[in-house]
Amino acid sequence: MAILEVHNVTMKFGELVACNSISFNVEEGAIVGLIGPNGAGKTTLFNCISGLYKPSGGNIFFNGEEITGLKPYEIARKGAVRTFQVVRPLKDMTVFDNVLVGAFLYSRENRIAFEKAYECLRLCNLEHLKDKIAGELTIGGKKRLEMARALATNPKLLMLDEVMAGLTTTEMKASVEVIQRLRDHGMTIMIIEHVMEGIMPIADKVIVLDGGVKIAEDVPASIVKNEKVIEAYLGTKYSKRYREKKVERTDGGAYT
Amino acid sequence: MVSREKKLKIKDISWLTLVLLLSVLPLIPGFTANSFRMHIMILIMLYASMAQAWNIIGGYCGQVSFGHSVFFGIGAYGAGMAVVTYGGTPWLGIIIGMILAACVAVIISYPCFKLSGHYFAIATFAIVEIFNRGFLVWDWIGGALGLDYPIIEEGLKNFMWHNTKTPYYYLALLIFVLIFSIVRWLEGHRFGYYMRAVRDGQETAESLGVNSTAIKLTAMALSASMAALCGSFFVQYNLRVDPPMVMSLDTSMKFVLVTILGGSGTLAGPLLGAAVLVPLQEYTRAFWGGLGGGVDLIIFGLLIIIIVVKQPAGMIGILQYIQKAFKKTKLQEVK
Numbered sequence: 001m002a003i004l005e006v007h008n009v010t011m012k013f014g015e016l017v018a019c020n021s022i023s024f025n026v027e028e029g030a031i032v033g034l035i036g037p038n039g040a041g042k043t044t045l046f047n048c049i050s051g052l053y054k055p056s057g058g059n060i061f062f063n064g065e066e067i068t069g070l071k072p073y074e075i076a077r078k079g080a081v082r083t084f085q086v087v088r089p090l091k092d093m094t095v096f097d098n099v100l101v102g103a104f105l106y107s108r109e110n111r112i113a114f115e116k117a118y119e120c121l122r123l124c125n126l127e128h129l130k131d132k133i134a135g136e137l138t139i140g141g142k143k144r145l146e147m148a149r150a151l152a153t154n155p156k157l158l159m160l161d162e163v164m165a166g167l168t169t170t171e172m173k174a175s176v177e178v179i180q181r182l183r184d185h186g187m188t189i190m191i192i193e194h195v196m197e198g199i200m201p202i203a204d205k206v207i208v209l210d211g212g213v214k215i216a217e218d219v220p221a222s223i224v225k226n227e228k229v230i231e232a233y234l235g236t237k238y239s240k241r242y243r244e245k246k247v248e249r250t251d252g253g254a255y256t
Numbered sequence: 257m258v259s260r261e262k263k264l265k266i267k268d269i270s271w272l273t274l275v276l277l278l279s280v281l282p283l284i285p286g287f288t289a290n291s292f293r294m295h296i297m298i299l300i301m302l303y304a305s306m307a308q309a310w311n312i313i314g315g316y317c318g319q320v321s322f323g324h325s326v327f328f329g330i331g332a333y334g335a336g337m338a339v340v341t342y343g344g345t346p347w348l349g350i351i352i353g354m355i356l357a358a359c360v361a362v363i364i365s366y367p368c369f370k371l372s373g374h375y376f377a378i379a380t381f382a383i384v385e386i387f388n389r390g391f392l393v394w395d396w397i398g399g400a401l402g403l404d405y406p407i408i409e410e411g412l413k414n415f416m417w418h419n420t421k422t423p424y425y426y427l428a429l430l431i432f433v434l435i436f437s438i439v440r441w442l443e444g445h446r447f448g449y450y451m452r453a454v455r456d457g458q459e460t461a462e463s464l465g466v467n468s469t470a471i472k473l474t475a476m477a478l479s480a481s482m483a484a485l486c487g488s489f490f491v492q493y494n495l496r497v498d499p500p501m502v503m504s505l506d507t508s509m510k511f512v513l514v515t516i517l518g519g520s521g522t523l524a525g526p527l528l529g530a531a532v533l534v535p536l537q538e539y540t541r542a543f544w545g546g547l548g549g550g551v552d553l554i555i556f557g558l559l560i561i562i563i564v565v566k567q568p569a570g571m572i573g574i575l576q577y578i579q580k581a582f583k584k585t586k587l588q589e590v591k
C-alpha cells in the first residue's frame with residue numbers, strides 16, 4: 001500500500017515554478033531517494049508535503065487521507081515528519097531538550113518521552129553531547145540532531161533533507177546504518193541526498209527532479225543507466241563507477 | 257559530573273529552604289509588623305510574582321508583552337469592585353478578575369500573535385493605552401476618580417488588616433509560592449518544553465507536532481490570570497485604585513524589566529530581579545524623594561542599560577559566570 005501519494009503537485013513562487021506537476025507514490029516500508037541538481041525543487045517538495053508551503057496545485061494523500069494544505073503540526077501529528085536542510089536547532093535549549101520536544105509527540109508522559117529521547121540520542125551518536133547547548137554543536141552535530149529530533153517523534157514517514165552533507169565518512173556510514181535499521185523496523189523513509197554512496201545502496205526507488213520536473217523514477221540500478229539522469233545530474237563519472245561497482249567514494253563530495 | 261536528576265533535586269531542595277526561611281522571616285526582630293522592611297519584603301514578593309507571571313509568556317514562550325498592566329489592572333478592579341461597589345468580600349471578585357484577564361488576554365493576543373517579533377510587542381503597547389483611556393471614562397468602574405476602599409472589618413474574609421502588615425506578607429508569600437510552583441512544574445513537563453521550543457523556533461516546533469498558536473494562547477492566558485492575581489493583591493494592600501495606577505506603561509515596564517534584570521526564562525530570575533530592584537527603588541525614593549520621584553527611575557533605567565549591554569542573560573547570567581570562574585580557580589588549585 002502507498003503510504004504517501006503525491007498527485008500533480010505544483011509550487012509556484014511568482015513566475016518561478018519550483019515544482020511542476022510532480023506525481024509519485026511511496027510504498028509503506030520503503031526507502032525512497034530524491035535526487036537532482038541544486039535548485040531542482042527537492043526541498044520545496046518536502047515543504048509542500050510537510051505543510052510548510054501550501055501547494056499552488058495538486059493533492060497529497062498520507063495513509064489514504066488528504067493532507068494538502070493542512071498545518072505543519074497537523075501533518076506531523078499524523079506521522080509525517082521532516083528534517084531541515086538548513087539546520088534549525090532550538091538554539092538555547094540543550095541537545096537533550098531538543099530531542100525531548102520531538103519525543104513528546106510520541107508520548108506526552110514524561111517517563112516514556114525521556115526514554116525515547118535517550119534512545120534516539122544513542123542511535124544518532126549524540127549521547128555524550130546531550131547536555132550541550134544545541135546552538136554550540138558543530139555542523140555535523142546539528143545535522144545528527146535534526147535526525148534524532150525527527151526520529152524521536154516516532155514517525156511513520158521520515159523525510160530527511162540532506163542529513164549526510166558535511167558528515168565525516170564514519171559519521172555517514174553510521175547514518176546509513178541507522179536508516180537501514182529504521183526501515184527494518186517498518187519506518188518509511190524519503191531521503192534527499194547528494195552523496196550517492198549514502199543513498200544508492202539502500203534505496204528501493206529513486207526519484208530524480210530537474211528544474212522542478214520529475215525526469216525519472218526507478219530502482220537505483222536503472223537510474224544510474226538513465227541517459228536523462230546522467231546528463232542532468234549524475235555525470236558520466238559516477239554512473240560508470242557505479243556500474244563497475246567502485247562506489248567506494250567516501251569523501252562525501254556532491255555530484256552537482 | 258552531577259546527573260540531571262540530582263541537579264533537579266538540589267534545585268528543589270534549595271527552593272524549599274528558601275521558602276522556609278521566608279516564612280519565618282516575620283519572627284526575626286527588625287521585621288516587625290509595621291516596619292518599612294516588612295513593606296519592602298511584601299513588595300519584593302509581589303514584584304517577584306508579577307515578574308514570574310510575565311516570565312511564563314515573555315521568558316519561556318518568548319512573546320514579549322508590554323500589555324501586562326492591563327491584566328494587572330483587571331485583577332485590581334475585580335477585587336476593588338467587589339469590595340467598593342458591591343460591598344462584599346474581595347474573593348469572588350479576585351476569581352472573576354483572573355478569569356476575565358485570561359479571556360481578555362486570549363481575545364487581544366489572538367490577532368497580535370499573527371504579528372511577529374517586535375510588532376507583537378508594539379501592538380501590546382497600544383493595548384495598554386486603549387484600556388487606560390477606556391477605564392478613565394468608564395463611570396461604572398469609577399472612572400478617573402478610581403475606587404477608594406471603605407474601612408471594614410479586618411481579617412482574612414475581607415483580605416484587609418489595619419495595624420499589621422504581617423498577614424499581607426504571608427499572602428504575598430503564598431502568591432509567590434503558587435506562581436513559582438506552577439512555573440517549576442511547567443519547566444519539567446511537556447507544556448514547558450513546548451513553550452521554549454516555540455520561543456526558539458516556531459516553525460521547527462510546528463514541524464514536530466507543536467500547535468504553536470495553542471501554546472502561546474494558553475501561556476498568555478495563564479500568565480494574564482496570574483498577573484491579575486497580583487493586581488488584586490496590590491489593590492487590597494493599597495486600598496485604592498485608579499486607572500493610571502495600574503493600567504500604565506510604567507506598570508507594564510515593571511513586569512518586563514524585573515524579569516529581564518533577573519534573567520528571563522529562568523525560575524530564579526524574577527526573584528533575583530525583584531530582590532535587587534525593589535529595595536533600590538524604595539530606598540532611593542525614601543532618601544531622595546525630595547528631588548521629585550524621578551531618581552529611582554533614573555537608576556532603574558541605568559541598571560537595565562548596563563545589564564542589557566553587558567549581560568543579556570540577566571543577573572542569573574552573572575551568577576553563572578561567577579560560578580564558572582569559581583570552578584575554574586578550584587580546578588587550577590587542584591592542579
Ligand SMILES: Nc1ncnc2c1ncn2[C@@H]1O[C@H](COP(=O)(O)OP(=O)(O)O)[C@@H](O)[C@H]1O
Nearest residue numbers: 013016018036037038039040041042043044045
Ligand atoms: N520560499 C521561496 N521563495 C522563492 N523561491 C524559492 C523559495 N523556496 C525555494 N525557492 C526556489 O525554488 C527553487 C527550488 O529550490 P529548492 O527546493 O530549495 O531546491 P533543492 O532543494 O532541490 O536544491 C530554487 O530556484 C529556489 O530559489
Ligand SMILES: [Mg+2]
Nearest residue numbers: 042043044085
Ligand atoms: Mg534543498
